[in-house]
Amino acid sequence: MRFGEAWPRRHDLSSLRLLGSVGEPINPEAWRWFHRVIGQGRCPIMDTWWQTETGMFQITTVPSMDLKPGAAGRAVFGQEAAIVDEQGQPVADGQEGFLVLKNPWPAMLRTLYKDDARYLETYWSKYPGWYFTSDAARRDEDGYFWIIGRTDDVINVSAAAIGLPHDVKGNAIHVYVTLGLGCEGTKELEEELRQHVAAHLSPIAKPDHIEFTEKLPKTRSGKIMRRVLKARALGQDEGDLTTMEE
Incomplete structure (x- = not known):
């Protein structure tokens, strides 16, 4: 965005079919620019949410879903994500809370090197039976998750x-x-x-x-x-x- 549209317009982008975004949550303005300039208004954007610890996508959009600029999408197939309060109770749609994952998944981490106790304390003690992501998020009325940031970095x-x-x-x-x-x-x-x-x-x-x-x-x-x-x-x-x- 900073360097303008001239650079991407020098290239033939017609073969692109799908765009991806990782790292920081993509803000709606950048999403729209990415979709319009790089995807030329026709390529779905998968703004995947995952962590090094999860080893795979946990929340994402897929091409068949309606796209919402800035939203991470819904829980990936087989996963169930939720937004809860400090006590582990579900919060209302649109309300911010703690993001947890309720189901195990194939790529999940199983321990920390030579430190099983720290693994359990960090990821499983706050909400027993659920994986605590340490991320704050909210879910809208359509079930789309919006990632806010680290709970220790609010x-x-x-x-x-x-x-x-x-x-x-x-x-x-x-x-x-x-x-x-x-x-x-x-x-x-x-x-x-x-x-x-x-x-x-x-x-x-x-x-x-x-x-x-x-x-x-x-x-x-x-x-x-x-x-x-x-x-x-x-x-x-x-x-x-x-x-x-x-």
């Missing part, structure tokens, strides 16, 4: 946002923004974006600071490495970077 909703220590607030919202080519990150634009968040989300969600950057640290599968952003902002050790794309 400030991040498909964005490069981190929380930095603040003497009064506890945490201050620090957001990294990548602009399109030809756009300049100015103080005026920063304030405009802050007001946009206040108007469309909530005044309390308004970022304390917006930093414009050309690139973000990502894994090879496209996940933003927010711990790296936070470590850099605080001047701390960035830890293991072997999974970082660049």
Whole structure:
């Protein structure tokens, strides 16, 4: 999107039949661009949700389903996913909660290396008998799941946002923004974006600071490495970077 439509239009994309998206949940604007420009309005997009631990898709769309920009789709064949509250009770459609998987699947992990106890504690203790994904999500009235983000990282909703220590607030919202080519990150634009968040989300969600950057640290599968952003902002050790794309 950032580099515009000229690059993909230089190529013959007529043989494409299906598009896929992995890593971060794809936002509706990017979904529509992907569908219109790359898929030329005719290719279904499979925005698959899964984890390294699951080894295979758990929630996805398939070409025969109605497509919803930004939605991960429904539970894959044979799986049953649910959104529950802290006590494990189902929440109403449209309400945010914890994403769990109710059925076993062929590619599931069975332990952690030399640490069976940690495996049980991490994935099976919070809701006994159900796999706890550690992701927050919601399900709409059509049964489509919308992934929000990690439950231990709730400030991040498909964005490069981190929380930095603040003497009064506890945490201050620090957001990294990548602009399109030809756009300049100015103080005026920063304030405009802050007001946009206040108007469309909530005044309390308004970022304390917006930093414009050309690139973000990502894994090879496209996940933003927010711990790296936070470590850099605080001047701390960035830890293991072997999974970082660049």
